[in-house]
Amino acid sequence: MPPALELRDVGKVYSGGVRAVDGVDLTLEAGEIHALCGENGAGKSTLAQIAAGKLAPSTGTVTGAERVGLVHQHFELVDRLRVWENVVLGREPRRGLRIDAAAARERVRALGTAYGLDVDPDAVVETLPVGIAQRVEILRELAREPRVLVLDEPTAVLAPVEIDALFATLRTLAASGTAILVITHKLQEVVTHATRVTVMRAGRVVLRAAVHDTSIDAIAHAMVGGDIPALAARATTVPAPAFEARGIAAGEGAHALRDASFAVRGGEIVGIAGVEGNGQSALTDAIAGILPYAGTMTLGGAALDGRDAAARIAAGIRTIPQDRQSEALVLDWSITDNAALGDHTRAPMRRGLAFDRGAARALATEIVARFDVRTPSIRTHVGALSGGNQQKVVVGRALAHDPALVIAYQPTRGIDVGAAALVQSRLIEARNAGAAVLLVSFELDEVLALSDRVLVLFRGAIAGTFERGAFDRARIGALMAGAS
Amino acid sequence: MLLTIAAAAMALAGANPLDGFAALLRGALGGTHQIGETLVATTSLLFPSLAVAFAFRAGLFNIGAEGQLVIGGLCAGLVGAALTVPGWIAIPLILFAGAFGGGAWGGIAGALRARFGGNEVIATLMLNIIAALLANYLVVGPLHAAGATGAETAGLPESSWLPILLPDTRLSIALLFGLALAGLLAFVFRRTVFGYALRAAGDAPEAAKRAGIDLPRTALLAMTLSGAIAGFGGATIVAGVLHRFNVALSPGYGFIAIAVALVGDLDPLWIVLAAFAFGILQSGSLTMQAFAHVPKDVVTFVEGLAILALATRRFVAPRGAAA
Numbered sequence: 034m035p036p037a038l039e040l041r042d043v044g045k046v047y048s049g050g051v052r053a054v055d056g057v058d059l060t061l062e063a064g065e066i067h068a069l070c071g072e073n074g075a076g077k078s079t080l081a082q083i084a085a086g087k088l089a090p091s092t093g094t095v096t097g098a099e100r101v102g103l104v105h106q107h108f109e110l111v112d113r114l115r116v117w118e119n120v121v122l123g124r125e126p127r128r129g130l131r132i133d134a135a136a137a138r139e140r141v142r143a144l145g146t147a148y149g150l151d152v153d154p155d156a157v158v159e160t161l162p163v164g165i166a167q168r169v170e171i172l173r174e175l176a177r178e179p180r181v182l183v184l185d186e187p188t189a190v191l192a193p194v195e196i197d198a199l200f201a202t203l204r205t206l207a208a209s210g211t212a213i214l215v216i217t218h219k220l221q222e223v224v225t226h227a228t229r230v231t232v233m234r235a236g237r238v239v240l241r242a243a244v245h246d247t248s249i250d251a252i253a254h255a256m257v258g259g260d261i262p263a264l265a266a267r268a269t270t271v272p273a274p275a276f277e278a279r280g281i282a283a284g285e286g287a288h289a290l291r292d293a294s295f296a297v298r299g300g301e302i303v304g305i306a307g308v309e310g311n312g313q314s315a316l317t318d319a320i321a322g323i324l325p326y327a328g329t330m331t332l333g334g335a336a337l338d339g340r341d342a343a344a345r346i347a348a349g350i351r352t353i354p355q356d357r358q359s360e361a362l363v364l365d366w367s368i369t370d371n372a373a374l375g376d377h378t379r380a381p382m383r384r385g386l387a388f389d390r391g392a393a394r395a396l397a398t399e400i401v402a403r404f405d406v407r408t409p410s411i412r413t414h415v416g417a418l419s420g421g422n423q424q425k426v427v428v429g430r431a432l433a434h435d436p437a438l439v440i441a442y443q444p445t446r447g448i449d450v451g452a453a454a455l456v457q458s459r460l461i462e463a464r465n466a467g468a469a470v471l472l473v474s475f476e477l478d479e480v481l482a483l484s485d486r487v488l489v490l491f492r493g494a495i496a497g498t499f500e501r502g503a504f505d506r507a508r509i510g511a512l513m514a515g516a517s
Numbered sequence: 518m519l520l521t522i523a524a525a526a527m528a529l530a531g532a533n534p535l536d537g538f539a540a541l542l543r544g545a546l547g548g549t550h551q552i553g554e555t556l557v558a559t560t561s562l563l564f565p566s567l568a569v570a571f572a573f574r575a576g577l578f579n580i581g582a583e584g585q586l587v588i589g590g591l592c593a594g595l596v597g598a599a600l601t602v603p604g605w606i607a608i609p610l611i612l613f614a615g616a617f618g619g620g621a622w623g624g625i626a627g628a629l630r631a632r633f634g635g636n637e638v639i640a641t642l643m644l645n646i647i648a649a650l651l652a653n654y655l656v657v658g659p660l661h662a663a664g665a666t667g668a669e670t671a672g673l674p675e676s677s678w679l680p681i682l683l684p685d686t687r688l689s690i691a692l693l694f695g696l697a698l699a700g701l702l703a704f705v706f707r708r709t710v711f712g713y714a715l716r717a718a719g720d721a722p723e724a725a726k727r728a729g730i731d732l733p734r735t736a737l738l739a740m741t742l743s744g745a746i747a748g749f750g751g752a753t754i755v756a757g758v759l760h761r762f763n764v765a766l767s768p769g770y771g772f773i774a775i776a777v778a779l780v781g782d783l784d785p786l787w788i789v790l791a792a793f794a795f796g797i798l799q800s801g802s803l804t805m806q807a808f809a810h811v812p813k814d815v816v817t818f819v820e821g822l823a824i825l826a827l828a829t830r831r832f833v834a835p836r837g838a839a840a
Contacts, residue, residue, distance in 0.1 A: 321727060322729075323726055323727060341729070341731065342726065342727065342728075342729040343729030343730070343731070344729075345729075346728070346729045347729075352727060354724075354727055356723075359721065359723045359724065360723045360724055360727055361724055361727070362721065362724055363716075363717055363720045363721040363724055363725075364721070365720055366720065370713070373713070374717060374724065374725075374728045375727070375728035375729060377710055377713050377714065377717075377728070378710060378714075378729070382710075383710045386709050386710060386711065387708055387709055387710070388708060388709055388710045388712070388713045390708075
């Protein structure tokens, strides 16, 4: 039997000369679950687009792309349409001039039953939780009867229990003869669920193995091209009262924060574990002073309520926002001018009415040195830096002025392992030095690795609290998915 | 590029492009009188252009410079005609009245944006129409100067006229005010905390908000100051050129200003050069029409193309490049 999909010597050079994929061979056999791993920028997503025929390779050949279904990392669904409308979109069953809605509903139900993907065909997509919306995205691809299903980072938005359910579905699909390609950077999933693994680094394949012949360490080593740097050591701290929140409610709709009471003391990292969309954004925006809230907050004993973002920055609150490109940086500006943002109203950046660019330069130089920002100059526009280096600027700025409280929202999202380790180490050092750190991350491993205390956030409320030394991974995972 | 298109347009209009350009330049720079008129047009364009650029830097598209110019001119004309004090007192008051009127007019759009999130493009567009009709009504109706043939208010006493800069021309010291303002704005953008915050709000509003910059307040302030700059410009036309308010105060300076600001890349110092270039087009176009038989609409056509080309580069190209 010929392979379900075959890529031969495939290369892709983007305009601008970036070689995203370079001479890759990849063969998918019917019935296998194949994991594709690599760091950000390794070329995984580009390869997935080529495999699905959405992107033409610059060199090489692809055989079988016409029967490939692609499940996107950011779902490509029409939010305002119903589930069945999304599934049949573009190939609607017809009766005369009208869409045969009954037939379409029946098709969605039949597919759902066959693969354990139960969804109400009449639900409107925008009302569905992320995990269910993903099922719709998968159903839409399955309705086209693909021989190969490619999933780009499908578990990034799922709770542990949902991840298990997804892979159960994928195993059913594989058993029925579909070849599955799963792109992921979570190596535990690879060794648990996949049959074969291919690792890419800088556009090339650096490891190809059957999963039972390899290990997490070997895969990680191949991804990074060396050893993963160790994290900074945790010093023993004597936590002192710093930030306290009581009965905070903020935002509206499904992603609102309903009720959160907790403290973050100086010298400790409090991690918020939870699946995206359970109130994390509302919580951090409320603390930063850019979203109105009910309840009370204090920092160092002083009330924060009613104080705007500028006053909170002055009080020592610094944020590492979730989207560095739009929420943290001005991409057209130099590192120097970005370094001052947020502190531009205080000495040394402000001198009377004047903006002291010399002071900003000194700060930028310090950040570049301490955070190993790879840049030709501090005059370089931050938009020209890689994601990891942009994030180092953001984190460096947040930690530069001995903050009382640091809010770190997905501080290592989308950056390579080396940069991530550096960012995590600097957060630990800030904690060691007495800062209160509130960490929000959708990667449970990151939360567990860094936190002194873990709070589980589910549907806008705190569902559980765990102290370091008594972390119960299974229990935390269950609470993230809504167990009581 | 634009020159080539301009030449093609002249050829289409049935004229020799070389004759056309020669007549254009002769009309704009061919003598003291012509240079004076070109600099008058430059000055009249410079203020609204700086106004547009100022708002643009804060992320606001003020297409209401025309209305702010007219209201500023109207306020200056009313105050100027009513004052009988010596010039050194009257002139600052007249100019202030213009800035105040324009600032209030721009501030309305700013307040709508700050309070209700209203789109400033639509607000300023509507305010342009209101300004034109209001001015028209007032000068034809209640404020019409007794005995005047045109739609204009009573004249300013000669002591309140802006001093002439270039003898035997209509060029007043308003040009110096404009150059000083351009220098001041360049300094504000580059060297002050206020300019820094303004640019942050314009270049990355989400990041600015998280850095403690109050976006609604910035919008109100930027639109008010932008309007004040345009209104000041209207006052200089009244006190320096017309010596009264007339409904024909502006042949669309506030709209051409958008092109000037974009050609000048929103940089106050480049805008001075751009305003001069557009001043040449404005004042030379009549000569071109008279002697080379090129319709002066060719100038309008080329200006329109310039706006289209620059707006495309600024608003459309980045997305294409990112794809």
